[in-house]
Amino acid sequence: MASLSLPNSISTPPSSYSKTPHPPYPLDSCTTMAELKQHHAQIIKLGLSLDNDTMGRVIKFCAISQTNNLNYALKVFHILPSPDPFIYNTVIRGFLQSNLPKNCLVLYTKMLENSVTPNNFTFPPLIRACCIDIAIQEGKQVHAHVIKHGLLLDGFSQNNLIHMYGNFNNLEDARKVFDNLENKDDVSWTTLISGYAQWGYVDEACKVFESMPADKRRNSRVSWNAMIAAYVQSNRFQEAFALFEKMRLENVKMDKFVAASMLSACTGLGALEQGKWIHKYIKESGIEVDSKLGTTIIDMYCKCGCLDEAFAVFNWLESKGISSWNCMIGGLAMTGRGVAAIELLKEMEREKKVAPDYITFVNLLSACAHSGLIDEGRYYFCYMTNVYGIEPGMEHYGCMVDLLGRAGLLEEARKVIDEMPIRPDVGVLGALLGACKIHGNIELGEEIGKQVIELEPSNSGRYVLLANLYANAGRWEDVANVRKLMNDRGVKKAPGFSVIELEGAVSEFIAGGRTHPQAKEIYAKVNEMLARIRSVGYVPVTDGVLHDISEEERENPLYYHSEKLAIAFGLLKTKPGETLRITKNLRVCKDCHQVSKLISKVYDREIVVRDRNRFHHFRGGECSCNDYW
CATH class of the missing domain: 1.25.40 (Serine Threonine Protein Phosphatase 5, Tetratricopeptide repeat)
Known part of the structure; x- marks a missing residue:
């Protein structure tokens, strides 16, 4: 995913927590609480236990250093007869760092009650505390205090106020604070x-x-x-x-945050060449590849269908966080490599550096579903609870229903839903509806389809799936009723589009679209493709076309689905033997799947299509999914 990065200075200026002159005892050399306590004992012997300057450093070490011993800091704080603003500010920041936002505001109130005047270092952590707790009224009161104490020109406080109002979705007030700033910095x-x-x-x-x-x-x-x-x-x-x-x-110049954002864009579009260029730039520029950026690179390669490159980055990472493992297992799931996903889980368990989590088993069960590994899916559904104490959540149940439904075990899938300890959501029921469509179970599909539509009335895909179920059964009156319901509710069918990256440029196609500068050549190529594959037995698969119309009329829209246009453009612009990589926002239909298989054979090309659910690698007239998707 892409990251929004703000400089640390948005919270508080680093210098705000440094005090001069240095105290007579070397507290800055402490690295552990044990050392600190030894120094503290010496401070008491020297009679400095009530000195704000010295004890402020003790409190700072305990409250906001990596040791994070806030309780010790509070014990010292409560002994002091008259803490100064620096000490109050340090403890407030300690509360914020410990995710105790209410305590920040309570301590600020005590500060005012004790007639200690806040300064420009007091308000940034207070404002951030209001953001964490969604304390809108308190935030406005803090804003009033910023004005009262003459800090309208303080950039740190004002920038935090912009952040606070933005966080509250009060963008009008955020803009007012911004517009009133005399010196607007990057932050x-x-x-x-x-x-x-x-x-x-x-x-x-x-x-x-x-x-x-x-x-x-x-x-x-x-x-x-x-x-x-x-x-x-x-x-x-x-x-x-x-x-x-x-x-x-x-x-x-690009930094690691821009790199991560652009890699996410490459992931979204399937822009492999751009992603490779950014990865190369990262390596050549010496940008630090931490676990987060490494995972983003892995995700890009996985979702562009390049598992070998993804594994190379994964194996190169010195420190693999749980996200890296989950991303790699998820990549295997998308390509239907369930056995490899299980082996990677076992490797993760052997290393014992990180433990599988909730997401790990969502990805693993998804891998089983896309690979038809029914027994393995049942096993790991129980295994995650028995071994790791992870209780199944909605996503796990959705994977199990998908796994069983794809395999035609509709009654067992229905039983899983009936025995769920939580109410099934639209994703779980949608998985069963999709299975009913695949296996032609009209009665169960109709029951589930109506539930799904009412749970998600604005999702056009739910209506289309139920309508297609009716269409395949020849129930055209019911098809018409579904379409009428869509029209009455103002629900529009989501347009399908496909993208292909060639020579670093990304081209997008929609079904029947003719806006591309080379539209004439592309459509001519589509017609050529269809003529050639007819010679090897192609017959249009008209399942899933929503209207009750003649066969000839039903064929034509299929001819110009977005992925066919993208493949035609790819054949026009690439050399023989080059791989075509296409990304589609919807599930590949049966006809386009059949066409892609035959084109890969007739033109001797590898075609990689990433649809909404998984990858399809077409080669020599076959697909990596084995027609199981």
Whole structure:
């Protein structure tokens, strides 16, 4: 996933917790609580146990260092007769670091009651505490105190207020604070951009970004990352690529945060060549590849269908976090390599560095479902609870229903749902509905389909699946009723699109679309493809077409599905023997699956298609899914 990175200075200036002159005892040399206690004993002997300057350093070490012994800090704090602002600020920050936001506000109240005047280092952690606890009214009161104490020009407090109002989805007040700032730094701009993006106002975020002074924008990688990440998180990948290209033209160097965001964009579009370029840049530029960035690279390769490259990065990582393991197991699941996913889990258990978690078993059970490993799926569904104490959640039940349903064990899948300790959600029921469609169980499918539509009335895919179930049974009146219900509720069928990356450029196609500059040549190529595969036995698969129309009319829309257009464009633009890699936002239909198999044989090409559920590797007239998807 893409990361929004803000400089540490948004919280508090680092210098705010340094005091001069140094106390007479070397507290700064402490590295453990044992050492600190020895120093503390000497301080008491020297008669300095009530000295704010000395004890403030003791409290700082205990409250906000990596030792994080807040209880010891509080014991020292409560002994002091009159703590100064530095000590109050340190304890407030300690509460924030320990995720105790209410305590921050309570201590601030005590600070005021004891007539200790807050300063510019008091308010940033207080404001952050209000964000954590969604304390809107308290946040506004803290804002009033910022004004009361004359800190309208303090950048640290003002930037935190912008963040707070953005976090509350009060973007109007966030903008007011921003507009009143005399000196807007990188953090000010980036925080407002991130606030808009957080709530989906990406165009507003873009306007803020574009209004940045050119010199500030050129020198602010963090604002570029915020805007690129905003596009990525909104699935506006093409705009992310365009902005990244603009960033390169303005000679703004990529850091690990921008790299992670762009890798996520490559993942979303299946843009392998761009992803490889970014990976190469990371290596050549010496950008630190921590576990998080490493996992992002692995995810990109997995979701572009390059498991060998993903494994190479995975094995190269010195420190593999749980996310790295989960990502690799998930990649194997998407390609239907269930046995390999199980072996990777066993390797993870042998290393004993990290333990499998909830997500690990979601991915593993998904791998079993996509590979038809029924017994293994049943085994690991029980294993995760018996061995690791992980109680099955909605996703695990969804995988089991999918596993059993795909295999035609509809009654067992229904039994899993009936025995769930929690109410099944639309994902679990949808898995059973899909299985009913595959295996033609009209009665059960109709029952589940109506439930799914009512649970998710705005999802067009639910209506289409039920309508197709009726269509396959020839129940055209019911098909019409479903379509009428969609129209009455204003539900539009989600348009399918496919993308293909060639020579570093990403082209997008929609079914029947003719906006591409080479549309004439592409459609001619589609017709050529279809003519050639007819000679080896191609007959259009018209299952799943929603209308009651003649066979001839039903064939034509299938001819120009988005993946067929993408394949045709790929054949036009590449040399014989080159692999075509295509990403589709919906599940591949039966006809396009059959066409892809035959094209791979007739044109002697490998075609890799990533649809909404998994990967399909077509080669020599066969698919890696073995027609099980």
